[in-house]
Amino acid sequence: MLIEAGHRCAxxxxxxxxxxxxxxxxWSKVRKHEFKNLIALCPTCHTRFDDPHGPIGLKAMRQYKANLNPLLSGNLSNREGQADRLATYQELRAxxxxxxxxxxxxxxxxxRRASQPDTVEDLRTQAVTKFASVVGAVADFQSVWKESEARDLAGAIFYHAADWIDEVNESRFPIPKQLARRDxxxxISDASAQLHLIVCEELSM
Ligand SMILES: [Zn+2]
Known part of the structure; x- marks a missing residue:
């Protein structure tokens, strides 16, 4: 945990x-000390997090954990295949x-009924460009992480998001507010956090 956080508050x-x-x-709930559930914090942040009325929620803390860079050990990049696995994961996330x-x-x-068709079309084009990058990143990730839980999970996350985008693209203007507002x-946050843990475990972090 200390190495993961660089010996500083996470x-x-x-x-x-x-x-x-x-x-x-x-601890009172889980009754065990597992790497995935532990994080390095300074005493001040630790106290603020443990305070149920404090400003730092569980979700935020999970995000901080996920953000800790899985590339920690200098040896990692020398281990065959590990560097590729990590690189494709980081690319996928980005x-x-x-x-x-x-x-x-x-x-x-x-x-929005008031939106100009050109604006909507511009935004769609920008999204399509990003979509193309994601498709490439998912394919790279899956080819490197063959036959693993991580491979399947990355696919599931991608398709979950892609289904929504299909619905947005196929629905006529203006699309229902609740469709646009889907978060x-x-x-995908739980699945993404799960994927992160699998990646860390697979890379022996
Ligand atoms: Zn702190």
């Missing part, structure tokens, strides 16, 4: 030292991070 805007090891889901907001922007514009990032 909250990116804090990074204070010294650190303590905190349970993400409380592409998704651009794609979903682009699609959401397009969907939002397409749901796909939220819908």
């Amino acid at each position: 909250i990116p805007t804090c990074k204070a030292t010294p650190v303590e090891i905190a349970h993400i889901v409380p 592409c998704f991070a651009e794609w979903i907001p682009a699609e959401a922007k397009h969907a939002a514009a397409k749901s 796909i990032a939220e819908e």
Whole structure:
């Protein structure tokens, strides 16, 4: 956990030292110490997180955990195949991070009666470009992570988002508000966190 967080508080805007090891889901609930549920925090952030009325929620903490870079060990890049696996994962994440907001922007514009057709079309074109990158990234990821749970999970996440985009693209202007407002990032957040854990475990992090 200390190496994962670089011996600093895992909250990116804090990074204070010294650190303590905190349970993400409380010890009183899980009754075990597992890597995936532990995170390095400074005493101040730890206290703020443990306070049920405090400003740091469970979801935020899970995100901080997920954001810790899985590339930690210098040896990793020397291990055959591991570097490729990590690189395709990081590429996949980066592409998704651009794609979903682009699609959401397009969907939002397409749901507003007042939107200009040119604007909607521009946003669609931008989203399609990002979509193409994601398709490439998913294919690369799956070819490197062959026959693994990670491979299947990445596919499932992609298709979940792609189904929504199909619906947005196929629905006539203006599309229903509730379709535009679907929070796909939220819908795939558990699966994405799960994928992250599998990747970390597979890469022996
Ligand atoms: Zn802190």
